[in-house]
Amino acid sequence: MADVKNLSDISWKAFKTLSLAEKGSYFRGRHTLIAQQFTRSEIEELCTLATRIKRINKRRAGANFLKGLLSDKRAMLYFAQPSSRTYLSHNAACQILGLDTMDVRDQKTSSEVKGETPEDTIRTFSSYADMIIMRHPVGGFAERVAWMMAHTKREIPILNAGSGADQHPTQALLDIYTLQRSFEKIGGIDGKHVAFVGDLARGRTVRSLAWLLTLYKDMTLYFIAPDSLQIGQDILDQLDEAGTKYVVTEDFESVMPKADAIYMTRIQDEWDVDGDGSTTEASDYYIGAEHMDIIKDTTVILHPLPRRQEISTEIDNDPRAVYWRQMRNGMWIRAALILKTFGREDEVNRYYDDY
Amino acid sequence: MADVKNLSDISWKAFKTLSLAEKGSYFRGRHTLIAQQFTRSEIEELCTLATRIKRINKRRAGANFLKGLLSDKRAMLYFAQPSSRTYLSHNAACQILGLDTMDVRDQKTSSEVKGETPEDTIRTFSSYADMIIMRHPVGGFAERVAWMMAHTKREIPILNAGSGADQHPTQALLDIYTLQRSFEKIGGIDGKHVAFVGDLARGRTVRSLAWLLTLYKDMTLYFIAPDSLQIGQDILDQLDEAGTKYVVTEDFESVMPKADAIYMTRIQDEWDVDGDGSTTEASDYYIGAEHMDIIKDTTVILHPLPRRQEISTEIDNDPRAVYWRQMRNGMWIRAALILKTFGREDEVNRYYDDY
Amino acid sequence: MADVKNLSDISWKAFKTLSLAEKGSYFRGRHTLIAQQFTRSEIEELCTLATRIKRINKRRAGANFLKGLLSDKRAMLYFAQPSSRTYLSHNAACQILGLDTMDVRDQKTSSEVKGETPEDTIRTFSSYADMIIMRHPVGGFAERVAWMMAHTKREIPILNAGSGADQHPTQALLDIYTLQRSFEKIGGIDGKHVAFVGDLARGRTVRSLAWLLTLYKDMTLYFIAPDSLQIGQDILDQLDEAGTKYVVTEDFESVMPKADAIYMTRIQDEWDVDGDGSTTEASDYYIGAEHMDIIKDTTVILHPLPRRQEISTEIDNDPRAVYWRQMRNGMWIRAALILKTFGREDEVNRYYDDY
Structure with a gap:
């Protein structure tokens, strides 16, 4: 079992100085922010899950089963940096699992015009959703958001769909x-x-x-x-x-x-x-x-x-x-990742065994 | 029974020279691209189906029945030419049938900025969906897309929501x-x-x-x-x-x-x-x-x-x-058309008979 | 029981001269346009309903129950004045209740370019939906829309999500x-x-x-x-x-x-x-x-x-x-309001009693 630590236990100042591997232990199992947070066994589990989802989805009854898995959740797709491809792939992954989506795809949101900080904007978005899938031009911003969410009473998972020049896990x-x-x-x-x-x-x-x-x-x-x-x-x-x-x-x-x-x-x-x-x-x-x-x-x-x-x-x-x-494949592996983030992968595994 | 041919059996060069009636035989029953592809009996069947959908939708149980018809499918609404009206009508038609939708409504997608060909852009969109509903300023582009999709391993139906100055079937x-x-x-x-x-x-x-x-x-x-x-x-x-x-x-x-x-x-x-x-x-x-x-x-x-x-x-x-x-009416006939494209019109007919 | 009047019984000219309290009696129970239309007992009922929805939503079975409440309806979110926050809050409220949403968020719709009147634009949007949630920079425009809808054969509820400098009920x-x-x-x-x-x-x-x-x-x-x-x-x-x-x-x-x-x-x-x-x-x-x-x-x-x-x-x-x-809280009270607009609040109350 890989190391898992809690983001609410560390200051932002201390967090910023950590190595990628150390940061990974703070994200693991909750947020998806950097490639370095994954262990081989996690990756293999996600690959197996993705293939099962893909196969179950081939039949109508299977596809309808999948749509019940996260039908009680909502995801916010916040794409401050435009990317039709990545947006659509994540959106489709959510739809496969019945997860309702909302999106903000403008580069300038109206709130920024009103002088709001990026942190407040994200916290606003988080209020209406159970997960944030975000793409942002500023490197490290998604990490900052995850840290910030961990210091509120309503932490929700952050999935990094591309940030800065560096990470696109x-x-x-x-x-x-x-x-x-x-x-x-x-x-x-x-x-x-x-x-x-x-x-x-x-x-x-x-x-x-x-x-x-x-x-x-x-x-x-x-x-x-x-x-x-x-x-x-x-x-x-x-x-x-x-x-x-x-x-x-x-x-x-x-x-x-x-x-x-x-x-x-x-x-x-x-x-x-x-x-x-x-x-x-x-x-x-x-x-x-x-x-x-x-x-x-x-x-x-x-x-x-x-x-x-x-x-x-x-x-x-x-x-x-x-x-x-x-x-x-991106759609299937993202569906697997999102499902695992909510801890409901066993429902797929059970369905698959009976399939 | 009207003539039905397979787009994967013809080259683009040969296809382009065909008359509208001949082209229609390549689209029929799969893609909706030109008004000339319809026979009178097809139109009459669609009208009957539209009226049945409309009537079933009046009751809550009926509306919920309809939403299960295509709940295992996703449609991509690609509107390279803006049109709120046509977009909304197709979107509502999809929602009536429970078909999840994703949309790209920008005139310039980010991929075009990145130097991608329009064909690759569409093939990308097709990867995440089971149907493409598209509006494009270039005449014949939707036909080109349908032909292209027929030459891949994952052909999906194309519905032309207006192309160029000519077709809006x-x-x-x-x-x-x-x-x-x-x-x-x-x-x-x-x-x-x-x-x-x-x-x-x-x-x-x-x-x-x-x-x-x-x-x-x-x-x-x-x-x-x-x-x-x-x-x-x-x-x-x-x-x-x-x-x-x-x-x-x-x-x-x-x-x-x-x-x-x-x-x-x-x-x-x-x-x-x-x-x-x-x-x-x-x-x-x-x-x-x-x-x-x-x-x-x-x-x-x-x-x-x-x-x-x-x-x-x-x-x-x-x-x-x-x-x-x-x-x-546009919403109802489009719902009928989309349902028929996926070959599930019989489920409505059975429900209607028992109604 | 508060006074309830019918918008189809009054001319626009006469309506415009009414006090806010008098206008309220024409909106009550159907449209949500001005703060002055609410009675204390209505507000208290909405607050109780909001809290019940919020509590039911905490469990997966409850959330899935809520999603069936308005799954046969569609809402149009027309935001002629941008506001991510208000848009997202209403969208989330709709999603909680299973209400499908469509949105027009551009300031200039293509129809305006084509010379259409704002009244025709709204009537178009209303054709595809069972409710309009609208935000508009022109004060009183939402009221005008509600009045107009009452004079057609297909009146649907209007929810004012901010109009002009005055009303944001x-x-x-x-x-x-x-x-x-x-x-x-x-x-x-x-x-x-x-x-x-x-x-x-x-x-x-x-x-x-x-x-x-x-x-x-x-x-x-x-x-x-x-x-x-x-x-x-x-x-x-x-x-x-x-x-x-x-x-x-x-x-x-x-x-x-x-x-x-x-x-x-x-x-x-x-x-x-x-x-x-x-x-x-x-x-x-x-x-x-x-x-x-x-x-x-x-x-x-x-x-x-x-x-x-x-x-x-x-x-x-x-x-x-x-x-x-x-x-x-905005999300929960809006969900309560939308549910009550469609007259299905009793289903929540019954579920809550058995909870």
Whole structure:
């Protein structure tokens, strides 16, 4: 059983100085804020639960059963940073479980106009809901909210749907879930070679997923990017500490035949605050029909989407192109996570056994 | 039984060259994209179903029964072109059937900002839903989407809620449904005289409805508009081909006493791309209290709404003014259409028989 | 039993000249438009109902029972004036009762662009719903809508969620409900001293609440504000007429020890149409940790929120700071009001008795 601590027992000042792993112990089992809070056994439990939910949902009676699981709860979807994809995925996950949703998707809420602090705004939203699913441009804001909620009489779970440049924990979970499903019949994730390609400097999904992969045995990670977009040293340090093997390179083609999973990414010029576009030309990494004979039959190609030119639409119907399935997996793993947050996963497990 | 073909069996290039009637055979029973895909017997079945849904919904137990019909499904409402009216009508239709809805109503989705193709955006939306109800400014885009979905492993139905300047098939259905209800006790639609008045050049509703009326016997259509706003020759050619009688005129008053239905329209200056407003002054056609003695007691006045000056609010409570009922009819016929798309219309029919 | 009249029996011209009390008799039991329409017994019934709903909602079975109460109805949330807080509170109230909601939250709807009148827009929205919950910047517009609906064949209830500078009746109800809950064990609202502090000239909540308090016995009201922001003479005249005692003063500290309830407000510069901010500096009334020893142990501090500087966050966890509970109370009293509007309150009362 992993370490679980209580956010109401620590001051914000002390909390801020903690390591990610230490912070994780304060979030675990209640809030979902950082990829580093998950243990391998938790992830495996979530993956199993997601697959069960997905299967139960295939039949009408099953889908109606699922809709009764959280029909007494309401979730607030607060997206201060727009993202149709992430919004819809979480909304669908809630709907699968019968959880009513309300949303605030404007960048400027009327309250901010009225001079309210962001903390008061969130506390307001929390008053009407049993859970907050939030996306916010300010790094660490979701953590601050969780800490604040723990110091009120009405703490409710916070689910981080992307904050700042760093954390997007449910994206990392859906990536792991997709790898787990893809490798189910070939020994699971342990021992696999995973290549990350493109803009590794700024994408939070790569950073989170790389970290989660340290929970698996005998992994080899490849970071394939031009120098200016290469993965951060902090991530490499984490891999070193965890004893996870990795290769940093610019040469995509040499890695292709070895990789069990190829994780493509796009240039994140949303984060290019200088706006000079200086790095945009750098990533001409690409995978298309001409590479389908080079990669293995069991290799899977992932992408957090949206894509630009880095994956040809020609390969969309190749069974190894799993990025569309990956996106749908996000809905299932989020449903699993939300259900577990409310502690009702056993109802699915019982139904599944009788199924 | 009408011709039904499979979209996955044809290339986009070949599909694009087909006539509207031929395209219809590829959509029928799965997607709702063009008015021309409907047969008379399908329309009649939908009208009967709509009336049954409407009646069942009057009682609380009936309304709760209806909400269980599609409670295991989710619809995506994608309105790239804003329209509160059409959005709300479809949303209400979904809610009547218990279908959960998600919506994207922004003109610019965040993904487009991130450089995603419209096809990928739609495929993303489709990942989280069992049906897409879409309104898009680009003519033919909904057809393209349906074709694309048929070439994936997860084809879901597309319902066109208005695309480009041409197609708005559910508006045509609700117009027909309103005529059917209005003429129920006076022999049905066959043999009636229907006058279209106002801006006939640019309104897609008139074009679609005129076509659907070719499915009925012994009709006489009147197209009453100034020259610059008169109905397109392509529609007249279709009427000729179908053997449907019509009169093209500028003289509204002479038609009034003969018409069984008067279909008023407003100037569509949204489509006035030149923006010179040159045609705006042309349509001073108008119906008001002073005409109530000229038209027949059984004549009905329709309007797709919103209206401007062309119908006086003074006649709103005249029983022959059916435009408000017409709007509400849209909700019922859309509920019927959505239910039939999922093949569950028999459940309503059984319930209705026991009612 | 209070006076109940029918809106369809009066012309708009005649209706407009009525006093607030007279108008109330036309709204009572059907629409919720002005604070002045409520009788004390109605308010007490709503408070009891709200508390029962809140308690039933605590258990899963109870919450699921509540969701069946209005599952056959749909509400339209039309917010022409943005307000996340009020929108969310009403939306949550609907969801508690299983009432499906649709919303129009844009300031400019597409129909207005198309030249539609506001009356037609609202009638359109009403076509798809069983109730309209509306917020509108134009004073009296909600009343006009209720009158208009009464003159159609499909009248549906209108709930005013804020109109113009004057009326916000459900805010007044939630304030009363909070006072009733706070004073439940100390003899109820009768005989209490209530202090209003800050911007009393422009805040509609203070005006509505002051009026409602005339329904209670032996009240003393304090209006604490700088001259330029002091309460309107019209309100003082109403208090005089009702025989309610009041004190108008600039001296907050002298009132603090006497007040049973302190109602703080913020500067309403949204209404500062001159935009010269001339009055902004005037309100430096403030309550914080240093006042916690001055006020009584049983005194409660309210605020309609959002707040700025007028309440220190330091006192948020003091049990006498009830503004966060007050906000959540809004959800419960609105649920009670909506349920009663549809005449189904007895189902809650029966369930509660068996509970």
